[in-house]
Amino acid sequence: MTALDVRGLEKSFGGLRVTDRVSLTVEPGERRLIIGPNGAGKTTLFNLITGELRPDRGSIALFDRDITRVPGRRRPHLGIARTYQIITLFSGETLLRNVTLSLLGLRRLRWNPFVRLDRQQALIAEARAALDRVGLGHLADRPLAQTAYGERRRVEIAMALAQQPRLLLLDEPFAGLSIEERRDVLQLVGAIPRDVTIVMIEHDMDVALDFAERITVLHFGEVVVEGSRAEVVAHPRTREIYLGD
Amino acid sequence: MPPSAAGALAAALVAAALFAVLALRGTGLGFVMITVALGQIVWGVAYRWISITNGDNGISIKGRPSPLGLSLASPAAFYWAVLIVFVVAVASMAVLVASPFGASLRGTRDQPRRMQALGYHVWMIRFIAFVFSGFWSGVAGLLYLYYHQFVSPHAVALSASAEALLMVISGGTGTLLGPIAGAALVVVMKNVASAYVERWNFVLGAIFVVIVVFMPEGFVPGTVRLWRWAAGAWRPRAAAPVSTPGRRSAGDERLREEARPPIRSLSRYGNPAMSACAKRPRRQSGVTRGKATS
Numbered sequence: 001m002t003a004l005d006v007r008g009l010e011k012s013f014g015g016l017r018v019t020d021r022v023s024l025t026v027e028p029g030e031r032r033l034i035i036g037p038n039g040a041g042k043t044t045l046f047n048l049i050t051g052e053l054r055p056d057r058g059s060i061a062l063f064d065r066d067i068t069r070v071p072g073r074r075r076p077h078l079g080i081a082r083t084y085q086i087i088t089l090f091s092g093e094t095l096l097r098n099v100t101l102s103l104l105g106l107r108r109l110r111w112n113p114f115v116r117l118d119r120q121q122a123l124i125a126e127a128r129a130a131l132d133r134v135g136l137g138h139l140a141d142r143p144l145a146q147t148a149y150g151e152r153r154r155v156e157i158a159m160a161l162a163q164q165p166r167l168l169l170l171d172e173p174f175a176g177l178s179i180e181e182r183r184d185v186l187q188l189v190g191a192i193p194r195d196v197t198i199v200m201i202e203h204d205m206d207v208a209l210d211f212a213e214r215i216t217v218l219h220f221g222e223v224v225v226e227g228s229r230a231e232v233v234a235h236p237r238t239r240e241i242y243l244g245d
Numbered sequence: 246m247p248p249s250a251a252g253a254l255a256a257a258l259v260a261a262a263l264f265a266v267l268a269l270r271g272t273g274l275g276f277v278m279i280t281v282a283l284g285q286i287v288w289g290v291a292y293r294w295i296s297i298t299n300g301d302n303g304i305s306i307k308g309r310p311s312p313l314g315l316s317l318a319s320p321a322a323f324y325w326a327v328l329i330v331f332v333v334a335v336a337s338m339a340v341l342v343a344s345p346f347g348a349s350l351r352g353t354r355d356q357p358r359r360m361q362a363l364g365y366h367v368w369m370i371r372f373i374a375f376v377f378s379g380f381w382s383g384v385a386g387l388l389y390l391y392y393h394q395f396v397s398p399h400a401v402a403l404s405a406s407a408e409a410l411l412m413v414i415s416g417g418t419g420t421l422l423g424p425i426a427g428a429a430l431v432v433v434m435k436n437v438a439s440a441y442v443e444r445w446n447f448v449l450g451a452i453f454v455v456i457v458v459f460m461p462e463g464f465v466p467g468t469v470r471l472w473r474w475a476a477g478a479w480r481p482r483a484a485a486p487v488s489t490p491g492r493r494s495a496g497d498e499r500l501r502e503e504a505r506p507p508i509r510s511l512s513r514y515g516n517p518a519m520s521a522c523a524k525r526p527r528r529q530s531g532v533t534r535g536k537a538t539s
Contacts, residue, residue, distance in 0.1 A: 052361070052362065073361045088359045097348070101352050105365050106363075110346065115344055117348050159363070
């Protein structure tokens with residue numbers, strides 16, 4: 001069984017081919033790192049996996065189930081959760097409400113127009129627990145707009161983890177963070193149990209290399225190198241395109 | 246309720262559903278333009294299909310219905326009936342807003358992409374909101390007909406839609422109280438000011454300009470903001486800690502550095518302008534940051 005099996009994925013925007021015959025196999029519980037220079041198509045690949053974009057060609061399978069034609073809104077229900085490179089949270093709401101929305105997304109309760117949301121004690125307790133897990137429990141009732149950038153990154157991760165995903169896609173979780181904040185987030189990600197498969201896009205090789213077991217290098221939409229950490233780092237093509245030798 | 250009224254509401258629901266399917270093909274300005282175009286089609290049909298609508302001459306009805314045997318013929322009786330419907334309408338909206346579905350709706354307004362990634366059916370949420378709104382518009386139309394006992398194509402003209410829109414925008418979108426205040430403003434101007442000022446439209450226009458300049462978020466949230474600002478100006482020192490409640494913690498120092506000026510928090514129902522705040526704050530110096538990528 002594979003957690004994620006991407007085959008021959010292609011996506012073009014006009015004449016620009018952003019994803020070019022990408023094939024990728026991620027084992028259950030694996031920690032996979034995707035690196036590549038600007039415009040390599042890393043985020044586009046995530047958007048294709050989450051269904052935000054439709055591929056022109058190719059297939060995507062999640063735990064051996066073909067989800068190529070499953071609409072994006074259904075995919076979280078099948079166990080895909082993601083974070084965004086550019087933080088997209090509900091800034092007018094409290095941290096607690098942000099995480100509550102994440103929990104609600106997978107429940108039928110989200111359609112209920114009659115009951116009061118702030119009386120859903122079980123749901124709210126669960127949201128608090130999710131915030132505690134990322135060390136933000138004490139800020140639960142603070143509006144998101146009044147929190148620091150590093151804290152928002154952790155809210156993103158809390159929201160993704162709250163959905164108890166089987167496949168977690170992290171899009172540059174360390175971008176824009178200070179050294180200490182990076183350490184916090186790395187610790188947080190490192191503590192995620194192995195029943196969650198993680199695919200991470202990251203620019204910062206220093207932080208990310210320790211995290212990943214296997215690394216995929218994307219360049220102009222193509223998979224250029226794939227292998228273990230040592231293999232990828234030693235590969236001449238990696239040095240050529242990514243490390244800018 | 247006479248069968249004709251039930252039929253009218255059913256027709257309003259069907260029309261709202263149909264228009265929602267068409268209009269929800271677009272978002273933002275595209276959505277607005279499609280709804281305007283659909284409204285113009287309705288107006289054109291009402292104006293030209295004379296055998297049914299009697300064209301510009303309109304249709305008169307004789308008398309008002311008597312629900313549960315209570316006559317609504319007298320102005321007072323009709324007033325109370327409308328007030329009851331109004332309270333039910335506002336209550337239904339208040340319940341909806343506080344419900345999980347209301348939270349879904351607000352989330353969809355602020356971050357539709359994110360909502361989809363969290364497993365929400367963004368289109369369906371918008372569709373339900375549209376039909377819900379269409380239903381209450383149908384109720385309003387019915388009351389309008391019973392009030393005037395006359396209806397002509399003017400009721401569905403662009404100016405009628407624009408008036409409703411102005412009520413909402415001037416009062417404050419995304420709030421429960423805003424549209425009520427906005428409607429009161431327009432109606433009072435129309436019925437009271439017009440008795441004293443011949444060019445009452447001019448006065449109304451001037452009021453809108455003032456609102457847009459000083460309270461772009463609308464009359465109700467704007468008043469709340471100015472009130473808070475005035476209260477803060479009275480007690481400059483005392484006001485600061487009130488705006489950021491919360492426990493002191495080790496992270497508090499950093500938090501203060503990164504804290505943005507308090508958002509114009511209006512009511513707890515939020516404001517679309519807030520979604521703009523999702524952008525990242527200015528970086529403090531000495532922070533390494535990853536390069537932006539695709």
